[in-house]
Amino acid sequence: MTSGSGARPLPRPPAKGPVTLAALGMVVLYIWALRRTDVSPVDFFWGIPDMADLFRRMWPPVWSYIPEMVGPLLETVQIAILGTTLGAVAAAPISVLAARNVSRVRAVYLVARTVLNVIRTLPDLLLAAVFAIAVGIGALPGVMALAVFSFGIIAKLTSETVEAIDPGPLEALQATGANRSLMVHYAVVPQVLPQFVAYCLYVFEINIRVATVLGLVGAGGIGMWLYRDINLLRYKYAAAIILAVFLVVVIIDAVSTRLRERLI
Amino acid sequence: MNPPRATGQGTAGATTQAPGQGPGPRSPRYSHWWLARQAGVAVLVVLVYWWASAGIEFNVDRLLRGLGQLWTITRQMFYQPGPDWNYFPTVFEGLVESFNIALLGTTLAAVLAIPFGFLAATNLAGRTGAAVGKLCLNAIRAFPELLLAIVFMRGVGPGAFAGILAIGIHSIGMLGKLYAEVVEAIDRQPVEALQAAGANRLLTAWYAIVPQVLPDFASYAIYRFEINVRAATVVGLVGAGGIGKSLYFQLLAWDWSKVGLILLSIIVAVSVVDYLSATIRSRIV
Structure with a gap:
């Protein structure tokens, strides 16, 4: 507050104009969005009894159904394991090509980056739905969809890690006249391997969650049984499946998080 | 030059450290x-x-x-016959609906996650309270959007509203967790200053906490919006509105040129949203 001769002037408050304009724009956007979609709180309140009824008809779950569902649950885990692994195997070479500091040919780098960006725009379940119709309903389209999805994320994360490695070993190897593949093997791989494995586990956690609903779009796993039971209005059976899935997801999450913490 | 970081796999250095003790936990190579x-x-x-x-x-x-x-x-x-461009108006309609679902769903979550964020923060809710809050958030997150969409469709019928509710509720899980981390990282000094000046709890929260957390909250909400744009293209597959509905029908009809156009449009639309969202986020934080 002291306005002495050498005092710094008070910071000027930010300009109000752009902020007001942005706020106005947001309001217009929201009004437009609300009018375009059939949002209606009234419908929601009228729908509460229906939803409550759904939950009432789910209780108590048919516990004896859970042993029957062990097979499909294991299939779900298997889909996630295979999908993550295939994606990770494909991601390993691409993530080196998509790293600016190692990929010397600019065209290769740009192509790899673009491919990864395009792949990551497509949601896993969308791919699963397309694959399910394309190659036939079952576990295979699920594995393929998760593989493509995992490939996109793992390659992106790993290529960023490769870009952040210590350049010292790279330069040292280059100075000894090592070729490109030797450089990758001795300077890149040891530095990024723990991170790479951690990313794979992280994606595996995501994939387990996705794998439980793949069946809703015809791509295998427990979701197929869940969808069937919901469509047959066997809500007590559906509730048992949901609880079993919940348990499996929580357990696998906990194990995977533990492993990841030990890695890094 | 920086020496390379020492890692768990001991090399020469580790073996010379304890020559008489045999293989310790740090030099496991030959054990x-x-x-x-x-x-x-x-x-x-x-x-x-x-x-x-x-x-x-x-x-x-x-x-x-x-x-x-x-x-x-x-x-x-x-390629052959390639995307069916005559179908584009329908696709555009679907994309706009998906965008709206993502926008409204994310907004719903961004608002509903605020109380969870505070309740799950260790520095405000205490250890037990925060643990309970985080447990709630994890439980919410465990139910996938598609499942929630099916449940909400029972209540409000098929259509975009069910999709909005599904995405809105599911996103609370992640946003609440991220919000809590933001709240845990706040600077205590403004809070103490206001308390020293005799401000009540509401005023303290409004002047000392909200200004600190708002930019990060907004940034995370926009990040979640990116994720939800993708989710909003999917919920239509079970009947909850958006481009997924068109995709579902064209898949069942084996009309691959229309499916091609839908996929192409989604790729472009999601890329544009990602780009815009990243630009806005980099300006906020």
Whole structure:
């Protein structure tokens, strides 16, 4: 507050104009969005009894159904394991090509980056739905969809890690006249391997969650049984499946998080 | 030059450190125990993959056949006959609906997650309170959007509203967790200053906490919006509105040139949203 001769002037408050304009724009956007979609709180309140009824008809779950569902649950885990692994195997070479500091040919780098960006725009379940119709309903389209999805994320994360490695070993190897593949093997791989494995586990956690609903779009796993039971209005059976899935997801999450913490 | 970081795998340095003590935990390279463990892990990994691929009758032959079919269909989608541009108005309509679902769903979550964020923050809710809050958030997150969409469709009927509710509720899980981390990282000094000046709890929250957390909250909400744009293209597959509805019908009709156009449009639309969102986020924080 002291306005002495050498005092710094008070910071000027930010300009109000752009902020007001942005706020106005947001309001217009929201009004437009609300009018375009059939949002209606009234419908929601009228729908509460229906939803409550759904939950009432789910209780108590048919516990004896859970042993029957062990097979499909294991299939779900298997889909996630295979999908993550295939994606990770494909991601390993691409993530080196998509790293600016190692990929010397600019065209290769740009192509790899673009491919990864395009792949990551497509949601896993969308791919699963397309694959399910394309190659036939079952576990295979699920594995393929998760593989493509995992490939996109793992390659992106790993290529960023490769870009952040210590350049010292790279330069040292280059100075000894090592070729490109030797450089990758001795300077890149040891530095990024723990991170790479951690990313794979992280994606595996995501994939387990996705794998439980793949069946809703015809791509295998427990979701197929869940969808069937919901469509047959066997809500007590559906509730048992949901609880079993919940348990499996929580357990696998906990194990995977533990492993990841030990890695890094 | 910086020396490379020392890692767990001991090299020469580790072995000279304790010459008389035999293999300690830091120099495990030549110990039998270490070798046995590595072998055990390797066997375990092989067994897991064997189990996984046997369980779903997954083999290379089936995979290659699937890839072949996929190649044929991809050609039909993008090359011959290629995307069906006459169908574009419908696709555009669907994309706009998906955008709206994502926008409104994210907003719903961004608002509803605020109380959860404060309740799950250790510095405000205490240890037990925060643990309970985080448990709630994890439980919410465990129910996938598609499942919630099916539940909400029972209440409000098929359509965009069910999708908004599904995405809105599911996103609370992640946003609440991120919000809590933001709240845990706030600077205590403004809070103490206001308390010293005699401000009540509401005023303290409004002048000392909200200004600190708002930019990060907004940034995370926009990040979640990126994720939800993708989710909003999917919920239509079970009937909850958006472009997924059109995709579902065209898939069932085996109309691959229309499917091609839908996929192409989604790729472009999601890329544009990602780009805009990243730009806005970089300006906020």
